[in-house]
Amino acid sequence: MPRVAICAPSRAITEEDAARVLALADAFPGVELHFHPQCFLSNGHFAGSDAQRIGALVECANDPSFDAVWAARGGYGAARVVEDALAQFGKVADGKAYLAYSDGGTLLAGLYRTKIGRPIHAPMPSDIRRAGGEDAVRRVLGYLSGSNDGLEPSIGDHHPTVAFNLMTLGMVCGTPLMPGLARHVVMVEEVAEHLYAVDRLFFHVTAHLGGVAGLRLGRISDVPENDIAFGHEAEAIARHWCERHAIPYLGRADIGHDIANKIVPFGLAGAPSGQ
Numbered sequence: 001m002p003r004v005a006i007c008a009p010s011r012a013i014t015e016e017d018a019a020r021v022l023a024l025a026d027a028f029p030g031v032e033l034h035f036h037p038q039c040f041l042s043n044g045h046f047a048g049s050d051a052q053r054i055g056a057l058v059e060c061a062n063d064p065s066f067d068a069v070w071a072a073r074g075g076y077g078a079a080r081v082v083e084d085a086l087a088q089f090g091k092v093a094d095g096k097a098y099l100a101y102s103d104g105g106t107l108l109a110g111l112y113r114t115k116i117g118r119p120i121h122a123p124m125p126s127d128i129r130r131a132g133g134e135d136a137v138r139r140v141l142g143y144l145s146g147s148n149d150g151l152e153p154s155i156g157d158h159h160p161t162v163a164f165n166l167m168t169l170g171m172v173c174g175t176p177l178m179p180g181l182a183r184h185v186v187m188v189e190e191v192a193e194h195l196y197a198v199d200r201l202f203f204h205v206t207a208h209l210g211g212v213a214g215l216r217l218g219r220i221s222d223v224p225e226n227d228i229a230f231g232h233e234a235e236a237i238a239r240h241w242c243e244r245h246a247i248p249y250l251g252r253a254d255i256g257h258d259i260a261n262k263i264v265p266f267g268l269a270g271a272p273s274g275q
Helices: 015-025 050-062 082-086 091-095 102-114 125-129 134-144 166-172 195-206 234-244
Strands: 003-007 032-035 068-071 097-100 118-121 161-165 185-191 214-221 249-252
Touching: 003 050, 015 032, 015 125, 015 134, 050 068, 050 082, 050 091, 082 102, 097 102, 102 118, 102 161, 102 166, 118 161, 125 134, 161 166, 166 185, 166 195, 185 195, 195 214, 195 234, 214 234, 234 249
Parallel strands: 003 032, 003 068, 068 097, 097 118, 161 185, 185 214, 214 249
Antiparallel strands: none
């Protein structure tokens, strides 16, 4: 039975939302979820102080009784703690799966860079708040139970794959958490950014993706209305910057800040972390 520790490197989750997730997990007897008390702490924007968030993440990673660590929620915060937390991960942390997306991509990037564990882009418990969010949570519970039905359909064995929120990847580029992505397929998605900001992010991110096997575009959702139309839609933006940097544009990816967000294990499908 996979035992899953849930902590919050970024923002907090409510006890009510946690209870709803635990109720869904009852239908998956092969999975046992444990919410760390730190998930419910509050310190301004964050789920507790930096020290509390580091402590919970390290505790969950180094506890040999857990098989996986699941980030409770995104929202900004992981960048303040991930580097210090990874420095305290012990040998037992390497045997775990780590699931997150959005701001949690900072953790996934750092794990992949340091070849610790199995980083996985996946919905989080906080997705229970979305209309129909139970489906997103069930997708992860099914994956943890051994089902591959929730995997992003384009991933395969030809090239290793990673998936990131575009803003998060832009934040990680050029930092000690940025993994080498040569020969990888890079999937990106974004939410609640003006199209000119999406263009700006692609300007920055594609300059750091030399040697990748290609880029796939997930959903660019909830785009705010600007005072003047940008004049280029999201796919045209992606194609423009891929062409400028000789990055193959491979089409769309089924990921995004929504309940249809699919699961993307980092690396080659079915391969150990770091492959």
